[in-house]
Amino acid sequence: MDAMKAKAEEQKLVGVKYYIVGSSGVAAGENKDELATSVKAATGIDMDFIDPKREGFFGAESSIPTARLPISMYIDIGSGNTKLGCVVGASDLKNYKSDEIKFGSVSGRNEARKRNPDDVAAGIKDLMKDISATYMKDSEDIPCLRNRQRIYWTGGAAWATATFTHPERALMPRLYITRKDLDAFLAKLTDGTWNQGAPQINYLKSATPAQQKKIREKAEKERQDVMNIFVREDLLSGVSIMKTVLDASNPSAILVFARESGFIYGYAEEKFMHEPKSEHTTASR
Numbered sequence: 001m002d003a004m005k006a007k008a009e010e011q012k013l014v015g016v017k018y019y020i021v022g023s024s025g026v027a028a029g030e031n032k033d034e035l036a037t038s039v040k041a042a043t044g045i046d047m048d049f050i051d052p053k054r055e056g057f058f059g060a061e062s063s064i065p066t067a068r069l070p071i072s073m074y075i076d077i078g079s080g081n082t083k084l085g086c087v088v089g090a091s092d093l094k095n096y097k098s099d100e101i102k103f104g105s106v107s108g109r110n111e112a113r114k115r116n117p118d119d120v121a122a123g124i125k126d127l128m129k130d131i132s133a134t135y136m137k138d139s140e141d142i143p144c145l146r147n148r149q150r151i152y153w154t155g156g157a158a159w160a161t162a163t164f165t166h167p168e169r170a171l172m173p174r175l176y177i178t179r180k181d182l183d184a185f186l187a188k189l190t191d192g193t194w195n196q197g198a199p200q201i202n203y204l205k206s207a208t209p210a211q212q213k214k215i216r217e218k219a220e221k222e223r224q225d226v227m228n229i230f231v232r233e234d235l236l237s238g239v240s241i242m243k244t245v246l247d248a249s250n251p252s253a254i255l256v257f258a259r260e261s262g263f264i265y266g267y268a269e270e271k272f273m274h275e276p277k278s279e280h281t282t283a284s285r
Contacts, residue, residue, distance in 0.1 A: 001018065001042075001043050001045075004018065004161050005018075005200050006092050009069070010044045012135060015043060016169040017271075018043075018045055019045070019048065019267075019268075019271055020039055020043065020045050020046075020047045020048065021038075021048045021049065021050055021264070021267055022047060022048070022049045022050070022157070023055060023078060023080070023251070023263070024049070024050055024051055024052040024055045024081060024083065024100070025048060025079060025080025025081040025107070026049065026062075026080065027049035027050065027051070028080060028081065029080075032049065035047070036049075041265050042162040043087055047065050050263065050267060051200075052081065052083050052098060052100040052245065053085070053093070053096065053098040054093065054263070054266075054267075055076070055083050055263040056074060056076065056083035056084065056085040056096065056098045056100075057073075057085065057087075057093050057096040057098070057266065058262075058263035058264075058265065058266025058267055058270075059074055059076045059083065059154060059261065059263045059266070060074035060085060060087065060096065060152070061091065061265075061266050062258075062263070063152040063154055063258035063261040064150075064152045064258075064261060064267040066091065068150060069087045069089070071148060071149045071150055072086065072148055072149070072150040072151070072152055072221075073085065073086040073144060073145060073148040073150070073152070073249070074084075074086065074151075074152050074154075075151060075152070075153050075154075075155075075242065075245060076153075076154045076155045076262075076263075077104055077108065077153070077154075077156070077158065077242060078103060078104045078105070078155050078156070078158045079104050079105050079106040079156065079157040079164070079234075080104045080106065080107050080163055080223065081100055081101060081102055081103065081104045082100065082101035082103065082104050082155075082241055082245075083098070083099075083100055083102070084098065084099045084100070084143075084145060085097055085098035085099060085145075085247065086142070086144035086145060086148055088144055089195070092207075094124060095146055097142045097145070099135070099138045099139070099141075099145060101131055101134070101135065101245075103127065103131065103157070103237070103241065104237075104238065105155070105156055105157050105230065105234040105235065105238030105241075106234050106237075106238050107249060108124065108238065108240075109231075109233040109236070109237040109238035109242060110125070110129055110183055112126070112127050112237060113125070113233075115127060120236075121190060121233075121236060122234045124233075124236055124237050124240050125240075126234070127237075128240050128241070128244045131241060131244050131246050132247070132248050135244070135245060135248045135249075136248050138216070139248070139249065145249055146248075146249050146250065146251060147249075147250060148171050148249070148253060149253055149254060150253060150254045150255075150256060151245075151246070151249070151250075151253045151254070151255050151256065152256045152258050152261075153177070153242060153255055153256065153258070154240060154257070154258055154261055154262060155238065156195040156226075156230060156234070156235075157228065157234075157235055157237075157238025157239050157242060158177075158242070158257045158258075159222075159226065159259070160185075160230060160235050160239075160240075161177055161182065161185050161239060162175055162177060162237075162257040162259070163182065163219070163222045163223055163226050164185055164194060164195075164199075164223065164226070165177065165184065166181070167168075167180040167199040167200075167201045167216075167219035167222075167223070168201045168202050168203055168204070168215060168216075170215050170219040170222055170279075171214065171215055171218055171238070172259070173258070173259050173260050174256055174257065174258050174259065175259075176254065176255065176256060176257075177224065177254070177255045177256070177257055178255070179246070179251070179252075179255070180244070182239065182243060182255065183243075183279045184243065185235070185239060186239050186240065186243060189235055189239060190236065192232060194232060194235070194284070195227055196216065196258070199219055199223055201215065201216060201219060204279075207282050242255075246276075272278040
């Protein structure tokens with residue numbers, strides 16, 4: 001908050017308003033009221049929380065090109081839960097058909113450890129059976145979750161998969177992840193070899209030495225960032241959820257990682273639109 005206020009002062013912005021929002025996974029926490037109280041005490045700002053449907057819709061809008069919405073679904077595998085959905089009709093919240101898997105990368109790992117303290121990987125396999133059955137049942141009432149040709153994927157597991165399978169595309173805002181990529185990364189997570197050795201970057205023939213340097217620097221930073229945030233079991237859980245959903249929906253669907261996206265963009269736009277019109281100029285800056 002101090003850094004944002006300093007930046008606003010540096011750019012001579014006036015009338016700036018600040019918001020703090022917790023994801024639906026955070027909102028499900030038993031101690032969310034204590035969290036909000038602590039945030040208020042530290043910042044003076046009332047913390048807001050978003051529900052899974054709005055979080056998923058905002059994420060879909062920021063990830064999927066408008067022309068692709070009728071043939072695409074969205075999945076965000078977060079740390080605490082997984083949001084899924086698809087738009088049927090005009091791009092509007094009321095037309096967003098949403099579903100939620102109660103587990104994400106970290107909560108899935110924790111549940112797996114409860115199920116099998118001595119073998120988390122085995123616990124994850126057991127959990128995936130339940131997730132698959134629940135998703136199959138839910139999608140009977142939301143057919144677009146079964147039948148879309150493209151799946152846009154966000155969240156830490158998606159970021160890690162893209163980072164470790166396609167380091168040459170580290171600068172691309174969207175990139176394709178094949179079923180072969182997904183299975184290969186999952187196999188390396190399973191046997192523990194996922195982070196061994198330096199990244200092998202196969203540059204495009206058209207990439208100049210300067211571009212190659214930028215790609216390598218970004219790829220190496222992304223790789224290190226992933227390893228600073230997640231342990232193997234987190235990623236094994238998150239990537240397994242993606243595989244489970246893919247198998248239960250459309251195994252031949254095109255999987256797209258949307259790098260620069262997330263619900264926060266839609267949330268910010270919604271807040272912006274509800275500000276008095278006189279403040280719109282300042283807010284848009």
